[in-house]
Amino acid sequence: MRTATSVLVVCALVLSAAAPAAAVTDGASAATAGDVAAATAADTNATQTAGTTVTILSYNDVQTAMAQNGSMPRLATLIEQRRAAHDNPTFLFGAGDEVSPHSMSPLTQWRTPIDVLNEINPDAEVIGNHDLDYGFDSVKNFSAASEFSWLLANVVDSETGETVPGTKPYTVVEKGGVKVGVVGLADRKIKSKTAVDFAKQGYELKDYQKVGSKYATMLKEEKNVDVVVTLGHFGVPVAKQFAKNTENVDVVLVGDDEITYPPQATDGVVISEAKARAAFLGELNLTVQNGEVTAWNGRLIETTRNVTKDANVSRIITDARSEQLSKVAGKTTVTLDSRFASNYHDETALGNMITDAFRWKTGADVAITNAGGIRSNEQYAPGNVTAGEVYNMLPFNNHLVTVELTGAQLESVLQSQIVELESDEGQQYGAEPKLQVSGVTYEWVGHENVTDQIRSVYVNGEKLDPEATYTVTVNSYMAGWDGSPLANATRTSVDWTMYGEVVYNYVAAKGMVSPEDTNRIRRVDFETDAGTVELDGEGSVTVSFPEPTAENRTVVNTNSFYALSAGNERVNATSADVENGTVTVAFDDAALRSLAEGGDVELYGSYVVDQPPRPYFSNYVVNAELSAQLIPTDVGGTTDSADDGTDAPSGESASATPGFGVGVALVAVLGATLLALRE
Secondary structure: OOOOOOOOOOOOOOOOOOOOOOOOOOOOOOEEHHHHOOOOOHHHHOOHHHOEEEEEEEEOOOHHHHHOOOHHHHHHHHHHHHHHOOOOOEEEEEOOOOOOOOOOHHHHOOHHHHHHHHHHOOOEEEOOHHHHOOOHHHHHHHHHOOOOEEEOOOEEEOOOOOEOOOOEOEEEEEEOOEEEEEEEEEOOHHHHOOOOOHHHHOEEEOOHHHHHHHHHHHHHHOOOOOEEEEEEEOOHHHHHHHHHHOOOOOEEEEEOOOOEEEEEEEOOEEEEEEOOOOOEEEEEEEEEEOOEEEEEEEEEEEOOOOOOOOHHHHHHHHHHOOHHHHOEEEEEOOOEEOOHHHHHHOOOHHHHHHHHHHHHHHOOOEEEEEHHHOOOOOEEOOEEEEHHHHHHHOOOOOOEEEEEEEHHHHHHHHHHOOEOOOOHHHHHHOOEOOEEEEOEEEEEEOOOOOOOOEEEEEEOOEEOOOOOEEEEEEEHHHHOOOOOOOOOOEEEEEEOOOHHHHHHHHHHHHOEEOOOOOOOEEEEOEEEEEEEEEEOOOOEEEEEEEOOOOOOOEEEEEEEEEEEEOOOOEEEOOEEEEEOOEEEEEEEHHHHHHHHHOOOEEEEEEEEEOOOOOOOOOOEEEEEEEEEEEOOOEEOOEEOOOOOOOOOEOOOOHHHOOOOOOOEEEEEEOOOOOOOOOO
16 A cells, blocks of 8 residues: 555544554454444544545454344344444445355355345455355355445456456445456365365466455556456465565455454555454545545444444345254254364364264264364253254255275375364464364374374274274265375275255264263374283372472372273373473273383373463373283183183283283373364
């Protein structure tokens, strides 16, 4: 954004119409509707002496809110209130992912969202990855039904160079003598985050920075626009790079990463994102003089319950929600957590239920679903489970695909989704496994420079065999992952039932569901060695290992230790303490021996490092390897029986009984309270 140096930046708006805000993370405060209720056209008069004021309103990633009579009707009211508050040119733009996913997706696809969008009357929208959920052909259909322009400049026909039918690369909107040029862009993530195959459909993804610069310059030099706005469905970090590497762009309105980002300038370009699901309305006021933006201020306005619902939008949504969505599948005795933060970072009871339903439907050895396929970002309290709730949580038109994978390939799929703490994504969101699973349990290490990021893998209680073949059910989106073993795997079956319907039918068949977090996915941060322990089934036994080391002081959570079998049977430690750099954990001998007799056992415990907190997780996990020696027990004058089924006489050598003295691997890790910091 080119700014005339002789003009001062405008002062803050009346009341809480905040001046340029510092970048904040999700959950930071923003203006509420109550804060801005008294704002009127006087908001803009202060800037008239320096030029014309232009107001830009924005939203993004409405998704599931489009089919819920909640935040979307309230957002519609906020839009009308803020339009009425200004007597200067006011524009409304959307930054993508508006027509999908939502609870009506399996039934009406894009129709309900388009009806809602036509009611709020945006000036332009960009195509986001989820706006392609119904394929490229549907874009032409929902664009024809739209009373506004859909933009996407850098996805073009590989042969003709034309944009996707139903889209334009840019549009020019003129109001009150002010011309705003708008360009729609997406980055490379759009290919991996939607189910369509670009190459097979004949489309090419061009470099968003080069394409954006080309159109922005053309709009300024040839179309003589006063303001260039980019609708960028690519997240705030990409927007910042875009701002640094392009010219003639004044504003970037962002979608995709769904964070709360009040307007802030990067290299003179104002960037803003309004979280998602109609939670906020962005408001940006620009001072325009002689075709230049000379000053700005802006804020995000929160869509609170105090805002009255727009009657027309409410009617559109409630009419679309047919009786089918009100049907009750069954009941849940536990809370179902569909929040992104929960499902990306660790297993959830809901994720376990979804993948258990997949295996219930297909009979596969293993089922896997991606965390991003679980939507709505809400928690559903114990009680009735309705079709609308299930389709809100699983709104895509995905079906089930069952493939054959070797053990090594299965492990590769698990590892491919790990986000390392040290990566850019990990620094923003924290380390993540990004999957929900059934039939398989494993440990994962979310750190760089680790030889094996996936460890201790078991399939239905048996140690994974890298060369064995397993049947694995995934959703159809995952089945097409580029570069994944899933893409070229032998398909044993394809079930065209939508995955949301599968889960609905599973709950209906059960009548009552009580899914649990059973430690199928277990995090590891630090490993050590605890030597060997003898287990005779009597009294108490202790396990010792060095205190976790780190650059800064560590504090071990002595209440967090427990042992877990390959079959996910659990025994809590009776006590634990730390002294002179050694952690000592006590167990009931008989309970620990019982786990060891069933095979490998793992011991878990957590600790905290005295350093700035990490994203999401407040704790680290220690894994202490331990060998267990099972000592023969003497019950009723006989020792444990031999293989031939006869009782060995009392006092007979233990070496005569096969199976004793065998080392059983015990590995150690955690299970502690997680802090959900991510949306």
